[in-house]
Amino acid sequence: MTASRLPVAVFGARGRMGATVCAAVRAAPDLELVAEVEAGDDPQMLVDAGARVAVDFTHPDAVMENIRFCIGHGVHVVVGTTGFDDARLDVVRRWLADAPGVGVVLAPNFALGAVLMMVFAEKAAKYFPSVEIIELHHPRKADAPSGTAQLTARRIAAARAAAGRGPMPDATTTALDGARGARVAEVPVHAVRLSGLVAHQEVLFGGDGEILTIRHDSLDRSSFMPGVLLAVRAVGSRPGLTLGLENLLDLD
Ligand SMILES: NC(=O)C1=CN([C@@H]2O[C@H](COP(=O)(O)OP(=O)(O)OC[C@H]3O[C@@H](n4cnc5c(N)ncnc54)[C@H](OP(=O)(O)O)[C@@H]3O)[C@@H](O)[C@H]2O)C=CC1
Numbered sequence: 001m002t003a004s005r006l007p008v009a010v011f012g013a014r015g016r017m018g019a020t021v022c023a024a025v026r027a028a029p030d031l032e033l034v035a036e037v038e039a040g041d042d043p044q045m046l047v048d049a050g051a052r053v054a055v056d057f058t059h060p061d062a063v064m065e066n067i068r069f070c071i072g073h074g075v076h077v078v079v080g081t082t083g084f085d086d087a088r089l090d091v092v093r094r095w096l097a098d099a100p101g102v103g104v105v106l107a108p109n110f111a112l113g114a115v116l117m118m119v120f121a122e123k124a125a126k127y128f129p130s131v132e133i134i135e136l137h138h139p140r141k142a143d144a145p146s147g148t149a150q151l152t153a154r155r156i157a158a159a160r161a162a163a164g165r166g167p168m169p170d171a172t173t174t175a176l177d178g179a180r181g182a183r184v185a186e187v188p189v190h191a192v193r194l195s196g197l198v199a200h201q202e203v204l205f206g207g208d209g210e211i212l213t214i215r216h217d218s219l220d221r222s223s224f225m226p227g228v229l230l231a232v233r234a235v236g237s238r239p240g241l242t243l244g245l246e247n248l249l250d251l252d
């Protein structure tokens with residue numbers, strides 16, 4: 001007797017990430033791609049197709065409605081779409097409170113190396129007076145700075161605060177708008193959009209006479225697929241909101 005495959009739907013199926021996820025799901029022997037939902041489609045199609053898990057790689061303007069629909073229909077969700085702040089996360093938690101048993105795994109970056117970059121940056125944060133983030137992406141990316149850069153900055157700022165670190169040294173008194181990047185928490189974040197790039201990030205730490213650079217490069221969207229498939233397989237046994245791929249990995 002063969003075990004039944006987990007029925008999976010993909011929102012944004014014709015997008016850069018969505019198309020890659022569809023191919024990865026099709027290639028996985030334990031998963032079955034049952035619905036490909038694009039902008040303008042009725043999401044009821046994924047319920048009618050029997051999806052148990054939906055994956056969302058769409059747009060910050062679209063993702064909340066997709067999550068609300070899935071939670072309301074008892075479908076677990078893996079969210080890679082960016083644009084989440086604390087207010088949005090609270091809304092998702094409220095929806096989940098009315099749907100016991102439903103799981104949402106949300107991660108701004110499903111690449112293992114990017115998760116490790118964030119973990120290492122958080123560990124390094126308390127040792128250095130200065131830190132800045134440079135994120136570099138393909139020019140068709142809708143949002144800036146990236147979700148990954150924002151999460152990295154918030155984690156670094158929290159680690160600095162916990163260690164009692166004061167403001168960063170910076171004597172700038174005159175600057176063109178944007179010259180010092182955007183502040184996320186207290187961390188300057190600089191966003192580069194350049195043809196030829198996929199998804200890259202550098203975290204620069206500065207101390208007396210030394211620089212530590214932690215860099216991650218996604219050279220191809222295949223880099224996100226092991227993390228996405230891990231989340232697809234895990235989300236059904238994780239009711240509530242799971243924030244970040246690191247919760248599904250053994251990083252000890
Ligand atoms: N977490 C992670 O590891 C990663 C996250 N991302 C994030 O994923 C998101 C998508 O990125 P990317 O694939 O490059 O973007 P794309 O623009 O290539 O793809 C998005 C797709 O979603 C479609 N779409 C828009 N609204 C809806 C809707 N309501 N329902 C279904 N489909 C819809 C779009 O259709 P149309 O074009 O017709 O509007 C498009 O086909 C971004 O937020 C990005 O930051 C990206 C890479 C990795």
Ligand SMILES: O=C(O)C1=N[C@H](C(=O)O)C[C@H](O)C1
Pocket residue numbers: 082108109137141142145146147148149198199200
């Ligand atoms: O849009 C992208 O491409 C990516 N988006 C995510 C983000 O905003 O952090 C993840 C990765 O950087 C690729």
